[in-house]
Structures are given as structure tokens and as C-alpha cells.
Amino acid sequence: MTGTYQPLDVGINAPFKANLKRAYHEWRKERTEVTAKGYLRKPTRQDFFNFVSKAWEAIRPEKIENAFVGAQIPPEPTYMLSNKEVLVENDKQLLQFSFSSVEEDSKLNYTEAALYDVQRLATVTPLGIPHTNFAPMKVDGHDIPARTLLQANIHPNPKNWAHPDEWHPEHFLNDQNELFVPKAFMPFSVGKRACLGESLGKMELFLYFTNIIQQFEVQADLRELKRAENQAIGIFNTPLPFNIRLVP
Numbered sequence: 001m002t003g004t005y006q007p008l009d010v011g012i013n014a015p016f017k018a019n020l021k022r023a024y025h026e027w028r029k030e031r032t033e034v035t036a037k038g039y040l041r042k043p044t045r046q047d048f049f050n051f052v053s054k055a056w057e058a059i060r061p062e063k064i065e066n067a068f069v070g071a072q073i074p075p076e077p078t079y080m081l082s083n084k085e086v087l088v089e090n091d092k093q094l095l096q097f098s099f100s101s102v103e104e105d106s107k108l109n110y111t112e113a114a115l116y117d118v119q120r121l122a123t124v125t126p127l128g129i130p131h132t133n134f135a136p137m138k139v140d141g142h143d144i145p146a147r148t149l150l151q152a153n154i155h156p157n158p159k160n161w162a163h164p165d166e167w168h169p170e171h172f173l174n175d176q177n178e179l180f181v182p183k184a185f186m187p188f189s190v191g192k193r194a195c196l197g198e199s200l201g202k203m204e205l206f207l208y209f210t211n212i213i214q215q216f217e218v219q220a221d222l223r224e225l226k227r228a229e230n231q232a233i234g235i236f237n238t239p240l241p242f243n244i245r246l247v248p
Helices: 002-029 045-057 061-071 084-090 109-121 198-215
Strands: 137-139 142-144 217-219 245-247
Touching: 002 045, 002 061, 045 198, 061 198, 109 198
Parallel strands: none
Antiparallel strands: 137 142, 217 245
């Protein structure tokens, strides 16, 4: 598996991290102000977005395309391939969005909701990491003895989602088209053992996806794509291989 995805690490991940580090050091050289306790001032949220934007823009589009072709995987699961028009229609600013002024730009609620529902449908670890309880507990009327092995599998539960087996971004939008996250959404697990990289992972996913949509036309023969329901799911939910084209 590592060998299959190596082109993404070499072509995108490694240069992105190097560019991000370079952007931070360039920023630090120009910032000498200190806090009341004598510490160097930390970057603000806007500073961090600027680092990410600068790091991404330094990677050439053809290098991104070659990395995805080399890895033989899509930039997103198949749920998104035929729905770019839906995203653009619902988020008019998607094609013009820039992280250089993220504080002033309107949030792309529909795009974020679309990404959330992809994570719900194609959760990398659908059963999460096994947990255990140190003391007896009660969950939804069920008595759970101490030291029980616990795993959550609630993303396809019809009690929590109006369309559990369909890509439906409206799962994460209220009546005013404002973004909200239901408690049943747990793609990064839950509790004290949840993924430590959740914040960075969500930011990178949003950054990669919006920039790919802006810079490329994603093409594929949808009739030949193997849908997620045809694949075996174990500890990890890995996309089946198929071919796509990223056209600048």
C-alpha cells in the first residue's frame, strides 16, 4: 500500500511540507515583537492560512497531476467525480476562493458539507479504533459491563442520517444553508483517543480539494467506476483503483 501511494508523498506531501516550513521561517525573520512575558509572538490564524496558501501555490499543477496519475487513485472518492457542477452551483465563490483573505471571504458552506459527507460515506476507519471502558456504563438503555471492547459504526445508521447510503451534503446544512456538524459524525474517532491530526487533516483536505477543483477538470468514465458498495471493508476502507484524468 505504501508503495502505491508513494508518488503522492514524493510529488505533493514532501514539497508541501518543505514549502510550509520555508514560509514560516520567512515570516519569523520579519517578526521580532515579543509578548509581555518575553516570548516571540505566535502566528495568528490568518498567518497560518497564509503559510498554507503560499506552500500550496508553489507546487506546479503538472506536478500534482503526475503524482495522482502515478498513485493511480482519485483526489476524492467517486462520490465527487460527477458533482462538480453541483458544488459550483451551490457555492458560487468556489472557483475564486483564495486563502490569502480567508478571514474576509465567505465560507464555502456547501463545499465543506460535501466534503463532510464524503468522509461519512468513505470513512477511512469505518469501525474506528477499538476502545474500552474502565467502569460499567449505560448507552441508549443498554448496560455495558466494564472492560468491554467498544467500536462505533454509526455513519450508515438511518436513525442519524436522512439518506445514509447516498452522497447528500444537506446532511450538514440547516434550513438557512448554514454549516453544522451532527454529533453522529465521527470520521476522526471520538473521545480522548480521537485523531490528534484532525484539525490539520480537515484543513489540508479542504485546501487540496478546492485547489484541485479550481485548477483541473476531473474526468472519468462513470460507468466503469467501481462504487464503494462493491468493495470489501476491513479495518481500513480503501478506495478501489480506477483511472481518472486531471485536465488543466
